[in-house]
Amino acid sequence: MYKDTLNINIGCGHKAATDWKNFDSSPTLLLEKIPILSKLFKINENTFPKNVLFGDITKKILCEPNAAENIYCSHTLEHMSREEMIIALNNIFIMLKPGGTFRVVVPSLESKIKKYHKNNDADLFMDSLHMGEKFKKILLMKLDQYLEIANINGCMMT
DSSP: OOTTOOEEEESOTTOOOTTSEEEEOOHHHHHHHSHHHHHHOOOSSSOOOTTEEEOOTTTSOSSOTTOEEEEEEESOGGGSOHHHHHHHHHHHHHHEEEEEEEEEEOOOHHHHHHHHHHHOOHHHHHHHHTOOHHHHHHHHHHHHHHHHHHHHTTOOOO
16 A cells, blocks of 8 residues: 555454554443553453554544545444444545545345344344344344245245
8 A cells, every 4th residue: 555545444453454544443442542541451351453543433534534545344334223334334435535445344144144044043143243232123023024025925045
């Protein structure tokens, strides 16, 4: 990457890339940034790399508008509510330069639905999505509706 290129990694966790601005919104990261607290409390076995900044894409943009050449977001959006996801995506596209690249990685919902269809374990399905409790009932209702429609129409999930 070119030195003058602004590359942003959102939700990096403990995997911080060099030559990128790495952000995470973990409360643990905030605690680790406070010297006295990080010495008193050891929360995780691994600490965040020094080049990880605290930033919550659902609260504000993480750079100037139209400044980022590349934005990468891996296994982050699936942990957000629908409303938070809309805000995050809007903020990402505000930050992105015209012609810039946004690369997003999320789990395959299709494979998780197939596993649910085979074992019918709703708790395991919801745990695999890493979604909050408030969304479980809604998503399970939609999934059951989908499977019912598929069965009525003679579709088979394999």
